[in-house]
Amino acid sequence: MKFISWNVNGIRACLTKGFLDYFNEVDADFFCIQETKCQDGQVQLELDGYHQFWNYAQKKGYSGTAIFTKHQPNHVKYGVGDEEEEQEGRIITLEYNDFYLVNVYTPNSQRDLARLPYRLNWEEKLANYLISLNQQKPVVYCGDLNVAHEEIDLKNAKANMGNSGFTVEEREKMSRLLSSGFVDSFRYLNPTKTDSYTWWSYMNKVRERNIGWRIDYYIVSEQLKDQIEEVDIHSNIYGSDHCPILLKLDLNNRKLNNN
Template identity: 40%
Template sequence: MRQTLVSWNVNGLRAISAKEEWRWFQESGADVFALQETKATPEQLAPELARPEGWHSEWASSVVKKGYSGVAVFSRQAPLFVRHELPETEWQGEGRLLHLEFERFHFFNGYFPNGGAEELDENGKPTGRFKRVPYKMGYFDAFVRYAEECRKSKPIVVCGDFNIAHREIDLARPKQNVKNTGFLPEERAFLDRFVSLGYIDTFRLCHGDEPGCYSWWSYKTRAREKNIGWRIDYFFVSEELRPNVADAWIAADVRGSDHCPVCLCLEF
């Protein structure tokens, strides 16, 4: 049995659904389709978008700020269990995580926090500190605790926008970004730790150190046309699923968002 899983930061579901590119949702052949940065609640959407026919739908939306964050998962099979957001209350409210349990694995869809704006000193000069990095790192720690607890019963699949480029090969201009959030040492160290716990970056498993492979490009500088991007969207699986990874790829030709979809095929 083969299962195709897709993850896509759509940067606003209402906006992308009005574009021709949204047809790729149905054309992808996915069994599980995870969205990040939906920026909407299902009540704000047309029924055929919020709960498309033939799919089971789950949503986690921000309650602290409207039109912000949000994740959704559409699956061909109904999950055995669903949790909306992490169990610890201090990490709830922003609509950042969905946990669905399926027959063979726990599935996590995350829109993980970014580091926020750089803090300024009393003279208005940059400090090198970013407002949301402490929250971001705390969130990752809480996620790992929860994932490791779930892993005791079944393997883990986690996808989404991690807002971190792991290694220099994962962004076009590493030297210019060593002091920018998304490529800070402490952020990259989290992914080092995650990998050390036995979580596999499936794209690198399948493609090795292939360069120039990115999943996000800034709108501001027309970076996509120049392929000046970052690989910050991932599919990780726990080590137990290594033999089941049939393929993983980046659908870089799919437009409509500043992110493109990333995909994983598992074979059981």
């Protein structure tokens, strides 16, 4: 099974920058996007063979997530039940017989860390939700998680210590989740690989010089780790300040749905 995750930083803009070319070429079973920045009815995608699930933010031009999949889920859930969080359209969960797929766009703590308390509370609720799902069946958790977990996950770690996305508190939240029965699929296969990033600032020549951060992830339940076949960062794909990431799982022995 092939999974793709991509923060498109506005699906309407990304559609003018080759989104559909990449979508058709990669031919994923599950294609998750974040930061759609659109409202219901503003984008009509004709994706043959795919079911579409959108979670729109109430605020126009803000946040939002979507999943396009070849496999009809048994159940779809938007958010985790928190009214404030659901207004921002940040979480979609698809349930299949033997696993959950959770697509997430984590709130940014903002440059002055004004939203850090909100972010940490949000992370706590999400972690509890993921752990509860994992107690029922394995989880594939993906998205723009807005944190570089370790120093190896960004170019200039020392200069960014304490900045949004690299605070001690945000990194600890990731560590706690991973210690609760989850695996960072990229690091599982590439424990020491450097210069592998998924986001770059729009500042001049930053992406060309690969001064970036790895803040987009596929995190899976520990019981799925031996079924990870491939993880890749498609840094050659433009159209956003993020690039797509790929996960291949051997799910041949797992049923997707009741059909």
